[in-house]
Amino acid sequence: MSIISINNVTKGFKQNILLENVNLDIDKGKIYGIVGPNGSGKSILFKMICGFIFPDKGNIFINGAETGKKNRFPENFGVIIERPGYIANKTGFQNLKELSLIRGVINDKQIAETMELVGLDPNSNQKVKDFSLGMKQKLAICQAIMEEQQVLILDEPFNALDIDSVKKIRDLLLKFKDEGRTILLTSHNQEDINICDIVYRINACQLERV
Numbered sequence: 193m194s195i196i197s198i199n200n201v202t203k204g205f206k207q208n209i210l211l212e213n214v215n216l217d218i219d220k221g222k223i224y225g226i227v228g229p230n231g232s233g234k235s236i237l238f239k240m241i242c243g244f245i246f247p248d249k250g251n252i253f254i255n256g257a258e259t260g261k262k263n264r265f266p267e268n269f270g271v272i273i274e275r276p277g278y279i280a281n282k283t284g285f286q287n288l289k290e291l292s293l294i295r296g297v298i299n300d301k302q303i304a305e306t307m308e309l310v311g312l313d314p315n316s317n318q319k320v321k322d323f324s325l326g327m328k329q330k331l332a333i334c335q336a337i338m339e340e341q342q343v344l345i346l347d348e349p350f351n352a353l354d355i356d357s358v359k360k361i362r363d364l365l366l367k368f369k370d371e372g373r374t375i376l377l378t379s380h381n382q383e384d385i386n387i388c389d390i391v392y393r394i395n396a397c398q399l400e401r402v
């Protein structure tokens with residue numbers, strides 16, 4: 193059974209159809225890439241997968257359960273969609289600590305280790321309001337991976353990262369794949385897609401295998 197199964201999904205806003213009768217099956221342990229120009233519906237697709245919004249037609253199943261049918265958000269999903277809200281007056285570590293209290297499955301050491309993995313200093317006193325865009329992006333990556341989430345839904349994960357950081361995060365995602373985790377990512381940059389096993393392009397409201 194696929195982890196995520198998108199069946200005949202149509203989605204649009206007013207007269208503007210973004211996706212029409214789209215089908216996609218996501219299997220465990222692979223990296224999938226979705227490319228397409230700005231406004232083509234990449235983020236909308238990911239929001240539907242996460243159950244934040246719903247298809248106009250068709251359905252989406254996560255581990256066999258249809259989204260929106262009284263299901264809770266899948267616990268093993270780590271998600272970046274647009275920039276998460278942070279507490280501006282707290283440090284990166286303090287923000288991740290607050291988020292970790294929701295599930296209560298990781299300790300301070302694990303949070304600090306995750307920050308180091310992506311190139312953030314867990315002991316820094318710098319507040320998030322003074323973070324660069326790239327640092328905020330790294331913090332977003334931390335919250336998506338720090339609980340060893342098994343399915344990562346990463347919308348434009350390389351945005352605002354410098355070249356060394358892009359390489360670091362790419363290597364990290366490849367390591368996660370080797371561990372059997374499943375990753376979906378979007379990009380408008382063809383180069384970022386090199387780490388993907390399977391790539392689709394949104395074109396004329398369809399997902400075309402690249």
Ligand SMILES: Nc1ncnc2c1ncn2[C@@H]1O[C@H](COP(=O)(O)OP(=O)(O)O)[C@@H](O)[C@H]1O
Nearest residue numbers: 205206210228229230231232233234235236237
């Ligand atoms: N809530 C909304 N209401 C109306 N239009 C929306 C809404 N959300 C997104 N759109 C439109 O849908 C299109 C696709 O958006 P999006 O999925 O964010 O594109 P991208 O591929 O750049 O991620 C855009 O034209 C956007 O303006």
Ligand SMILES: [Mg+2]
Nearest residue numbers: 234235236347
């Ligand atoms: Mg987008």
